Amino acid sequence: MAQDQLIDRGRRDFFRMAASGTALLALAATPLAALAQTTSGAPLKIGTIGAGRIGSTLGTLWAKAGHPVMFSSRHPEELKGLVDGIGPLARAGTPAEAVAFADIVLLAVPYRAMPQIGHDFAHDLAAKALVLDATNPMARRDGEVAVQAREKGAGVAAAELLPGAHLVRAFNAIGSARLPEDGKRPQGERIGMPMAGDDAKALALASNLVREIGLEPVVVGPLTMGKYLLPGTPLAGEHTPEQIREILATLK
Numbered sequence: 001m002a003q004d005q006l007i008d009r010g011r012r013d014f015f016r017m018a019a020s021g022t023a024l025l026a027l028a029a030t031p032l033a034a035l036a037q038t039t040s041g042a043p044l045k046i047g048t049i050g051a052g053r054i055g056s057t058l059g060t061l062w063a064k065a066g067h068p069v070m071f072s073s074r075h076p077e078e079l080k081g082l083v084d085g086i087g088p089l090a091r092a093g094t095p096a097e098a099v100a101f102a103d104i105v106l107l108a109v110p111y112r113a114m115p116q117i118g119h120d121f122a123h124d125l126a127a128k129a130l131v132l133d134a135t136n137p138m139a140r141r142d143g144e145v146a147v148q149a150r151e152k153g154a155g156v157a158a159a160e161l162l163p164g165a166h167l168v169r170a171f172n173a174i175g176s177a178r179l180p181e182d183g184k185r186p187q188g189e190r191i192g193m194p195m196a197g198d199d200a201k202a203l204a205l206a207s208n209l210v211r212e213i214g215l216e217p218v219v220v221g222p223l224t225m226g227k228y229l230l231p232g233t234p235l236a237g238e239h240t241p242e243q244i245r246e247i248l249a250t251l252k
């Protein structure tokens with residue numbers, strides 16, 4: 001079967017499941033500990049691989065929401081100003097230290113770093129309840145690895161690089177500088193955050209993290225739909241949840 005047909009079938013199955021309530025039942029069947037975290041908002045240890053524009057912004061927002069966050073860089077000493085400015089919930093480390101520390105990992109690196117991250121950490125990342133993938137394959141910036149990832153679809157490509165990881169694609173196509181202000185909108189006027197993933201528990205955890213920084217999660221489908229969560233696609237930028245659903249209906 002052609003890949004496009006497989007993708008379409010995956011998406012149809014996902015929405016059929018959601019419509020029939022199976023997806024909600026799947027959420028209800030998630031392990032108790034993780035479900036307690038999603039519903040109680042208990043602190044989760046978050047590790048960021050990459051602490052540049054998007055990694056530092058999201059990590060700061062989650063630390064402000066009460067989660068311990070380890071920001072990582074290959075030069076963690078350069079993150080001192082960032083973590084000192086956030087306070088006791090923030091610390092800095094290497095990517096390996098952040099992976100070891102975290103319950104949940106945010107990927108926030110240029111896409112060309114992804115094969116190395118897969119090589120170094122795929123085994124450990126597969127054990128995490130959630131790996132949030134904010135990365136984007138950009139051919140001009142990242143070269144051939146990005147070209148191939150675009151051909152496969154960004155979600156499918158990340159799943160190949162990180163086999164077994166509970167991946168959710170989110171925060172890919174919203175400017176990091178906008179996020180702190182976007183998150184201040186009152187309930188009912190919130191910006192939607194399109195997300196794609198295959199794992200119900202990971203999607204539930206990601207949804208909670210999205211809500212905690214003042215945005216409204218909108219699950220657009222399985223990881224195959226990650227190909228639409230990129231800068232320059234119709235879902236990029238800031239939209240209300242209703243607008244996201246309208247755009248979604250126009251996508252193949």
Ligand SMILES: NC(=O)c1ccc[n+]([C@@H]2O[C@H](COP(=O)([O-])OP(=O)(O)OC[C@H]3O[C@@H](n4cnc5c(N)ncnc54)[C@H](OP(=O)(O)O)[C@@H]3O)[C@@H](O)[C@H]2O)c1
Nearest residue numbers: 050051052053054073074108109110113135136172175176
């Ligand atoms: N900027 C945005 O508004 C935005 C929004 C949504 C999504 N994104 C996506 O998020 C990703 C990061 O973008 P950014 O703008 O935050 O980039 P950035 O400001 O350049 O930061 C990149 C971070 O990745 C780290 N890094 C680079 N290579 C690495 C490697 N091999 N191993 C471990 N860490 C590595 C860098 O740390 P060291 O070099 O110190 O190790 C740095 O902390 C990109 O894929 C981008 O498309 C960006």
